[in-house]
Amino acid sequence: NKHTGEGGKLKKDVVEEVATLKEFLNGPKKAKGNVVGVCPECSGPLIHEEGCSKCYNCGFSKCG
Numbered sequence: 001n002k003h004t005g006e007g008g009k010l011k012k013d014v015v016e017e018v019a020t021l022k023e024f025l026n027g028p029k030k031a032k033g034n035v036v037g038v039c040p041e042c043s044g045p046l047i048h049e050e051g052c053s054k055c056y057n058c059g060f061s062k063c064g
Contacts, residue, residue, distance in 0.1 A: 036053055037046040044057030052063040 034048045035045045036048040039046050039055035039060050041060045042058040044055045046053045046055055052061055054061045
């Protein structure tokens with residue numbers, strides 16, 4: 001097993017894959033309000049709540 005110097009990249013890839021697998025197994029987080037669009041960050045549902053558009057999948061929020 002040779003060291004290629006890419007251990008940091010490999011670790012990041014594994015962390016991203018685990019996060020993707022968790023989302024797949026658990027399903028997307030449930031929307032609580034009126035769906036008003038698609039999140040520009042993760043393509044999840046944008047919910048209009050308290051005067052803001054919020055994404056409960058990734059935490060994106062835009063008010064105004």
